Amino acid sequence: MKFAHLADCHIGAWRDPKLRAVSNKAFEIAIDKCIEEKVDFVLIAGDLFNTSLPSIESLKIAATKFRELKDNDIPVYAIAGSHDFSPSGKTLIDVLESAGLLVNVAKGRIIEDESDKSKSRLMLDFTVDKKTGAKITGLLGKRGMLDRIYYEALDLANLESESGFKIFMFHTALTELKPKDLEKMDSAPISFLPKRFEYYAGGHVHIAADVNMEEAGYKNVVYPGPLFPNNFSEIEKLKHGGFYIYDNGLLIFKEVKLHETVCIESDCGHKTPQAVEQMLRDSINGISKESELNKTPGLNNAIVTIRLSGKLEAGKISEINLNEIFDLFYNSGAYFVMKNTNALETTQLTEITIDASKPEEIEENLVREHIGKIKVSAFESSGNETERNDKEKRITQELLVSLGNERGEGEKVADFENRVREEVKRILDI
Ligand SMILES: [Mn+2]
Incomplete structure (x- = not known):
């Protein structure tokens, strides 16, 4: 078999x-x-x-x-x-x-x-x-x-x-x-x-x-x-x-495997925006040289991820000219380039960042943190605290899914509204 x-x-x-x-x-x-x-x-x-x-x-x-x-x-x-x-x-x-x-x-x-x-x-x-x-x-x-x-x-x-x-x-x-x-x-x-x-x-x-x-x-x-x-x-x-x-x-x-994957992780701590740019240029050159030497695909047709972290010595995140860096990657043959600067900080201000994990996990954490904080009469009648919390968590998650849904292809606005209304009624059991 x-x-x-x-x-x-x-x-x-x-x-x-x-x-x-x-x-x-x-x-x-x-x-x-x-x-x-x-x-x-x-x-x-x-x-x-x-x-x-x-x-x-x-x-x-x-x-x-x-x-x-x-x-x-x-x-x-x-x-x-x-x-x-x-x-x-x-x-x-x-x-x-x-x-x-x-x-x-x-x-x-x-x-x-x-x-x-x-x-x-x-x-x-x-x-x-x-x-x-x-x-x-x-x-x-x-x-x-x-x-x-x-x-x-x-x-x-x-x-x-x-x-x-x-x-x-x-x-x-x-x-x-x-x-x-x-x-x-x-x-x-x-x-x-x-x-x-x-x-x-x-x-x-x-x-x-x-x-x-x-x-x-x-x-x-x-x-x-x-x-x-x-x-x-x-x-x-x-x-x-x-x-x-x-x-x-x-x-x-x-x-x-459709594309090579090149993942770059750089610690930008104590660096200026210019130094970060230089570091990324160096890594492009490094990868290109290595691929020439070892006859590997290098950046050619590759999907590239750039993750920057750490606290810059001076300047703003926006001063790192990532557009120019992206162009350099594309000129070296990259198929797609993307960045993640969530863990990048400046001395000037601390940005609020959410860990770039899955949206479901973020939702889950937020729901868990807020459970029991708002009085909802529908939850109060049933069972002990754990049961009430479970029910609140389940209903919140179902509502999030339901309200997050977009209008379907070819679906009329009125039908869409009706559908959402019916679903919410079903979830809330009313
Ligand atoms: Mn899946």
């Missing part, structure tokens, strides 16, 4: 058209490789699109590639991820499924406990791959661990007792696999997942990692990470994206 495991494709990501093109191309290349490798099927563990209402361009890219897989008799099994859900709970995964381009394997039933609702169980069904007989199931992912309730209600016994070659798909952070720099990210213990499956196809955490915890009952727990890094710090950390191929028990990470 041979299959591919992709996650966090984020089709349509990046505001800049040049980087969006790279990100979208990474998806196309990954699918081409799946066809070339003649895999039996493809798994997509959530976040296929970057937003729940992607552009027509993004939809076209996905539909075209899925069609090519279908023509090659390669089925696609998917689950929805945190970015795939519109606040009304709908996802384009369902549209693609209706069109016969993929199968959503997060299917099941809720067995209600009439006397105690909290004891209701979620029973998942398996989707059986015709060609290989592989049995695939999984759970969708929701932002801010809103999927936790599904895991808590998940009936593990029926999943574990099923025989055969089983794959579990999930879109959530597992505590045991979380890297140090994502410590603050909410996560679930691996014991939330059913044991003794052959493969656990993860998504959500943007790292490439595979672990074998067979003694604990969890073999082949895998995160492929994104197909292309999703933001500045991910480019620095990951350099490139990729996906996994499972080939008869063997795990192979397939890197998807």
